[in-house]
Every structure is written in C-alpha cells, then in structure tokens.
Amino acid sequence: MEITLNSQNTKKFARGILNNIVWIILIFCIVMFSSLIPGYFNIINYINIISNAAFIGILAIAEAICLISGNLDLSIESVAGFSAIFSAWLSGVTAYSSSGLNLNPYITLVLCLVMGITVGYINSFLILRFKINSFLVTLSTYIIIRGVSITLTKGAGISMLPDSFRLVQTIKILNISLIPIIMIVLYIIFYFILENTRLGAHIFIIGGNINAAYNFGINVKGIIYKVFMLSGALAALAGWLLTAKANGANPTMASGMLFEVLAAVILGGVSLQGGFGSLIGVFAGVLVLSSIRSALNIMSISPFITEVIRGSLVLVAILIDSIKKLFFK
C-alpha cells in the first residue's frame, strides 16, 4: 500500500512536470536566445514577440477549447484566411479585385464574425447530425473555405484599405498596439469561462467522459455547437486583425498557421485526448513559438529551415502528449 501510494505520488509529480514543461521550455528559450543572439535581449524585441504572437495566440484559444471538449477544429486557419480576404474585399477602396462596396471596416468585422459562427455551426451540425469525426468534417471545411477565399478575388490580393481599418494597429498604449492587448484580454476572458463558469465545466466533462455527460443530463450537443461557434468567431476575429495589421489581404493569408497553433496548444499541455488543459499553458506555448520565430528572424535563417523547425516542434509537442498517455495513465 505504501509503495503504491509513493508511486502514485511520483507519477503525479512527473505528470505535473510534463504538464508544465512548457514553462521550462519558455524560460530555456528566452534565456538561451537572450544570451546567445546579439540584439535579442531588448525590450522592443520582447514586445515584438508578444505582438507577433497575437494571431497564433487567438487561434490557439479556439483550438484549445475544441481539444478540451474532445474535438479538433482544423478549419480555423481557413476561417481566419477567409475572414482576412473577405473583410478587405468588402471594405476595399479600389474597385479592382475588391467588391467596391466600401463598407465600414467595423461592419466587415461583424460580417466576418457572423461568417465564422456560421462555419462553426455547420461544422458542429455535420459532426453531431451525421456522427462524423470532427477531424474529417473540419478537414473538409478547411479545404473548402480556403478554396472560397481564392475564388473570391480570383487569387488577387487587396491593399490600400481605409485608415479606420488600421486603428487597432495604429493606436498604441505604451508602445504596444491594440492587437496583442486584445489577445491578452481574450485569454483572460476565456480563462475565466473555462475555469469558473458552468459552460467551462461542461466542456471539461464532455472532453473527459462524454457518457457521464449524457448520463447526468448535460446538453452535450448544445455545448459542442457553442464550442465550434466560439472557435469560428475567434478565428474570424484573428483573420480580421491580420488584415488590419497588414493594411491589406491576400487569399493565402494565415496559411501554415494551423500547425503552429496545434504545436502551441499541445506544447501548452492541452491533451489531444480531450478533457485536459489550461489556457495559461497555451499562452506560454504561444510565446515559445513566437520567441523561436523571433530568434530565427534576427539570425536571418532561411525560411526553408524555419519550416523544418516548425514541423519538429509539432512533433515534440505530440511526443510529450503521447508520453503522458503512455506512462502516466
């Protein structure tokens, strides 16, 4: 009995370390880069790391919520990309390749959010009504929506948007633009929702044991609808912010972000099996990736190698998740 208790405690300790390994990696990265790379140890660079983390960061909230509920949403990247080009298309000044509608950017934001929520609704409808795996459903919508983005402008990009579109980028508080501040506010809000509201509790229950959720009368379908609609809305917001920051958009915007998002979320301790994870860890995961990206930029390392490093990070993250599953069940 004594021995099993001890091994339980050792297990718990090791599990605790693996769950929080993201902080060790983050500190390791920052300390190592700051001491080894000239120009890294610099407040402006640190602000940049956080600023550049905003888009991956917002998408990571969406993915984390989906994964905790035991689902996967691959469509977030395409929703963000479509939201980017769609908002530029709606508000573009030049008639060339934009709609010529000249819509107010904040109306486009509302339309983008509606679009994201609709995609989330369709995803969850297909998952629930036809009992299809969320991976397969969102893989399809991921491809379809990217296709729609390219079709919208026939592959062309749109630039020179109204100045009011760029306010979130141009207004600065303590030299930090509104975009990373929005991200941090979203982290606080969604952390609160996950940890302190009934919706959050139900998301963890569904991810942990969906049968128990049914047995105790939780509206499982309603929660999954909410999860995917929130995810779509967050992705759409991220896309709109991308356009605001870049003062324009092209149909391939946000491509490749999905894998960085998955790496950040899994590295942050969210389990692929569902029911486990915290947005604090996810935030750290996002910062790890951003600090590595910044290091690669400063050292002007070839973008081809960047892909190799990104891919390896996803692999490392998934390995950590599997080790948890294999050795600590």
Added chain:
Amino acid sequence: METILKVERISKSFGSVVALNNVSFEIFQNEIVGLVGDNGAGKSTLIKILSGNFPPDKGNIYLNGLKINFKSTMDAKKLGIETVYQDLSLCSNLDSISNLFIGREIVKNFMGLKILQKKKMEIKTIEVMRKMDINIPSVKEKVEFLSGGQRQAVSIGRFVGWSQNLALLDEPTAALGVRETGKVLELILKIKEEKKLSIILISHNLQHVFKIADRIIVLRLGNIAGIKERSSTNPDEIVSLMTGAVSIKK
C-alpha cells in the same frame, strides 16, 4: 403500502435482440428491491430506461401515479430519480467536487454567465463524504489519482447527496473490498431511512441482496421470472429462477 413506481408492460429491443419483454412490476415507498438476473437478463436496460437514458419501445411508467415520459436523463433527475451507474460515470480528469456536481453545478447568474460557486460545492462535497464516512485525501484531488474504492465512493456520493424519491443502484459495490462493501450496504440502509427512499439495487452478489432487500425481482432473458418477498424465499430459489431451473408458475 403506497406505490411509488409502477412499470407496466415495458418492452425494449435492440435490433433483433429483445432486451425486455412485457416487464411489469411495482415499487413501494421506502423499500429496497433487489433486481437480479444473469448476464443479459435486461437489468441494465431496465435501469437505463428508468433513468431516462432511452425510452422503452412499448409500455408505460408511472411515478407517484403520474405517467412519465423522459426525454433525457435530466427529466428523471428533476423527478428525484438518482442513478449510480455500473461504469461509475466519472470524469477522471476532474476532482471529486466536479464529479459529484456533474450536470447540477451550483451557479450564480452574472451578466448571462453562469458562474460556478466553487466554495459552496466544496462544502457540500465534504459534507457528503463525511456522511459516507469514507476517506478521500482531498476533494480537490483528481479522480484518476483515487483508488478503486474511493472512486466508487464518489459515484455513490451522488446517491447520498441527491436522491429524493427513487434511487437506482447498478452494482454499487462492484469495485469494493469486503469491509467497504459492508459499509456501503449499511450506508444504503441509513440513507433509505433518512430520506424515506425507494431503492432498486442491482447486484450480482445474492448475499448482498438478501442482506438489505425487502423484495427481490428476478429477470431472466428479458422477462420477469419471479417477484419474491425476501422473508419467504431463499438464495437457492432465486438462483433457480435466474437460471430457469424452476418454472415461473411454481
């Protein structure tokens, strides 16, 4: 004696498998009824119908004389029917508090958000655990780190905490040792008296059933093979009913 639950000619099939066939019985107030039968007799199907997991194909159920038609497990819970599931229905990723309160979290409305009242839930959980006299390292410990007996305790805790009219206990002692089993059986009797509950107890262990049940319903291949008063029967007769060695109309 007052009838609390009346089950009338219930049938349920899964594809070509007939799980329950014209099953009728009554449960009286403040009694414990043992529901026994071999594997595949239809015990769990019956429990799941009564707890609202799925409806019967045919037949009626009356609770306190009113016909009931559950659309979900929530409906059953609202009428005070509490179930302890055989699989325990625990979320191992969460602590005892969250597990006790699955689907019935104490919340406060704040701007449309349902804020969890964690402290209140913790106090109630500790109260339930104390009532059960079962030691758990901490109610904030994740259930996956608890022992088999402790997990079962959390599952039974829902019965202790919430049942009002009727409790359905599906193998509540399956994962327990001898001493713990004795404690749980005593607990069931105590809670029954305290809340004037009616209880349906499913168990493979006839000894347990004979220890606390007032009556015993025997299911065999989806049919009622017999309903006996405990005082007028013995384990041998129940076993023969379960296996079909004695005809129903003996």
